[in-house]
Amino acid sequence: MDVDLTPKLAKQIYGGDGGSYHAWCPNELPMLKEGNIGAAKIALSKNGFALPRYSDSAKVAYVLQGCGVAGIVLPEKEEKVIAIKKGDAIALPFGVVTWWYNKDDTELVLLFLGDTKTAHKAGSFTDMYLTGSNGIFTGFSTEFVSRAWDVEESVAKTLVSSQTAKGIVKLDAGFQMPEPMQSNRDGMVVNCEEAPLDVDIKGGGKVVVLNTKNLPLVGEVGLGADLVRLDGSAMCSPGFSCDSALQVTYIVRGSGRVEVVGPDGKRVLEAHLKAGNLFIVPRFCVVSKIGDPDGMDWFSIITTPNPIFTHLAGKTSTWKALSPQVLQAAFKVSPAVEKLFSSKRKLVAAEAEVIGWDMAEPPLLPLKENKIAKGTFAVVGIMSTLVIYGILQQNICASIYNLMYFLSSTWWWNLYLQEKIMRVPYGLNKEFFSYSLFLVFCNRITTSAVSAGVLLASKKALDPVAPLYKYGVVSVSNILTTTCQYEALKYVSFPVQTLAKCAKMIPVMIWGAIIMQKKYQGQDYLLAFLVTLGCSLFILYQGAGDISPFNRGRESTVWGVSLMIGYLGFDGFTSTFQDKLFKGYDMEIHNQIFYTTVCSCLLSFIGLILQGSLLMAIDFVSRHHDCFFDIALLSTVATASQFFISYTIRTFGALTFATIMTTRQLVSILLSCLWFGHPLSWEQCIGAVIVFGSLYARSFLKTKEKAVAPSLEMAETKAPGGS
Structure with missing residues (x-):
């Protein structure tokens, strides 16, 4: 050809x-x-x-x-x-x-x-x-x-x-x-990203097919179409159209490899695909694709509304229909080799047979096992980094540094260091570190450097995907969020702040309605109200005794709550606008992290100059080497936590991330109370039960809705265009 x-x-x-x-x-x-x-x-x-x-x-x-x-x-x-x-x-x-x-x-x-x-x-x-x-x-x-x-x-x-x-x-x-x-x-x-899946391959990918049932006008157009979302390193096995249809494929997201072989047995195409590429598979040619580690999505049309495809791999492929003797003669191999070939094909999942999907080499784990591994990775990553991050954060700005707490548990470093940065005096003169904007600057410059290194190492472009001012909007909002969070730690205990974060449902719903034009059901508003009620109980009814052994007599509910309201408002805007960027652009995680943190670096640096606190913060750190160590560790953990958060949202979605965060907050509160002696009144216990009960009820209801949603039996699935 x-x-x-x-x-x-x-x-x-x-x-x-x-x-x-x-x-x-x-x-x-x-x-x-x-x-x-x-x-x-x-x-x-x-x-x-x-x-x-x-x-x-x-x-x-x-x-x-x-x-x-x-x-x-x-x-x-x-x-x-x-x-x-x-x-x-x-x-x-x-x-x-x-x-x-x-x-x-x-x-x-x-x-x-x-x-x-x-x-x-x-x-x-x-x-x-x-x-x-x-x-x-x-x-x-x-x-x-x-x-x-x-x-x-x-x-x-x-x-x-x-x-x-x-x-x-x-x-x-x-x-x-x-x-x-x-x-x-x-x-x-038909929205191909939200429509019921026609094919869901364990460890392979997902397919949505456009047909006259879900989009009647397809019949008038005379074309078939599908959206295929190939998992990382998975393979779309070799196949061809046996009714003379052409396949036109556009790469929507990610990258991968494609090979096409013509009727004469010669390879007519071998290429690396990336987002924006378009290619066409001629009639009767055999095509196969393998996704890169990040996966690959493509949208295809087929020049017939009812395509018929034959696949050359999988349990229902042509090879499975042929008798063992024919296979031995055709391949000119021994019965032992033929048996090995046939047995290997039986390992392919039954649903994969339907469209000829196969596992890439080395074979992937089934999707369920992958999810368990990825879920464990996400939970452990978020738990460990955010707990370490929290301990460091409080530890730099107000209380007595107790080395025994520091050495007793590496897993819960965050819980200790968050109290330490914001509430612990340093040195013989017991000086407090009060330059919260300097913490923001250090965190962001570390994160931007790491994300830039990742982009360069993976040979991905550093060019901005969205207009720069949109990164700037996220950056400004994020700086205000972080600043309110740091300042609030001077006036409210860690449990109060952590549980108050559960109320972010309300600002997220408000910003979602304004920015994303989302509509919420009555149960969503009810759950948001219950969460707010629980948080109010927790904040208004403080436990008996001092709030923290590190900060006796310094609990300021009014000012602390005001800072937390600011934190929740800015945090809700930040996450909603980030979601808008991810959905509106084909944006890599590290691309958004890099440009957002670069903008934050510039803004926080300007803020430090205008406040006249940059040199004072540097002088403080130079005189207190233990403070320098805490800030360096805080910045490192903040970078890691940002990656785990983005990874979780992109892999499992916002609902799963919220569930993990809720679990992390519950563990953080209990550990903070045990570790630092934060007492809880019975009213606060009721508030905690209301908050976490409401959040998990929401997760249960969402899961139940998905479970009863109609789905297509795999045996009834029709093969999409060779995708």
Whole structure:
């Protein structure tokens, strides 16, 4: 096969302030023309508006990034205004008129894949714009336009000539576009990241297939499609389309390797894939993919609505159908080798057979075992680093340094050192370290250095994925969060602060409604109220005796609670905005950590200069070497805890992370009370029961909802496009 199959990136065709249009050129990717396939992308900045148009090709649109609004007008139908977001797939048959609008800060990026058999140019989409400098009505005379629209010629001339931009424009910030209706999504849009899984392979990956059942318009488009999320180092086993269908694949996230073998047994493609690559597998060619350690996601279309695939690995592959004697003769091997071959194939999980998924070499553990290992890794990492972090934090700013506590338990270092940094005097003169912003600076500069090293070592780009000011927003909010947390430790005990953090559900819900436009059910508000009630009981009804043996008589409820309210508000905004960045951009964990902490370094450094406390903090640390050691250890543990937190959220999601954090807080409170003598009143015990009971009830209800959700039996699963 002489056709170049090398994966390609899209090139910009036109653009402006409102956004840009990108396409893959048939001259650079010849299979587009040969297979009559079109591929393009639209990227819209804030207030970007893709003018109304219709196309010469039926296609499938997939939202790669961001969220926005789409207008869709089917032939002889009313306009449907639809809210769209990352992961949405939309079938666009012939004759449909569409427009796209981005009202959010995050760039909205859409992928279009379709069949160009009836197009003006094979391998390319041709859009006919209804307005703009190249709109179709610019070609008509004013007389024809005025009679067609039944308006005066002067009005017709104004309508046709006022819009001087081409394809994409930027609207004024105050311009009001039509509001979408949730009901309009029914039958028009399927979110591939939220839809029920058609295939869930243990240790392999997950697949969502677009079909006439979940997206009826797919039948009119005449294409099949799927989203495949391949786990780290997993393999999509060799297979081919036996009904002459082409496979068009776009890499959405991650990276991996692909090999394609032609009918003559020669390898026609061997390439390393990365996000943004597009490649096409010719008819009857055999394709296989292996994900890198971070995994790989791709969105594919198949040039038939009901593809039939044959796989050459797995328990139901062609090899399993052939008799042992045929295998011996075909391979020209002994019965022992044939038996070994057959027995190895039986090790593949039954559900993996359905679509020919296989384990990469070395074989992965089953998904359940992987989750246990990863879950243990996450829990131990968060528990140990945050407990060490907490001990260090309090230990630098106010109480007597007791070496026996320090040496008695390395596992619970955090609990001790958090009390030590913020509440322990240093030196013979018992000086207190009061430069909390300096702690922020040290923590962030350590984290940024480590994250930069990780990015460079893994050969990942240091370029920002999102606009720099968005990293800055997270940074400012995070600095305010940390500062409030540090200052609060001077006035409230560690148990009070730790349990108060459980009330972060309320600010997260508020910020989620404002920033993410999320809607919550009644039980969510009830649980949030119960958590707040429990925290209030814990804070208002202090235990008998002193709050801390390290800080007698210094408990200040009013000021301490005020600082904690500030902490909760800023912390809720920070996590919500970070979630928005992760969902809106294809962003690596260390990319966000690096740019956020770099911004924090700059801001905290400026703050130290303006306060005039930088030199004083350095002088204090230079005179108290034990304080220097505590700060260095605090910064190291803070860096590690940030990694474990990000890893847990990305691997298991926010709910699992919240459950782990709740468990960590419970253990921290109990240990702090035992270790430092924090007494608990019976009212505080009731408050603790209410808080943790509510949080675990929430986890139980969410788990129960997922358990009763309808799912597809693996035996009934239909093979998606060779993915």
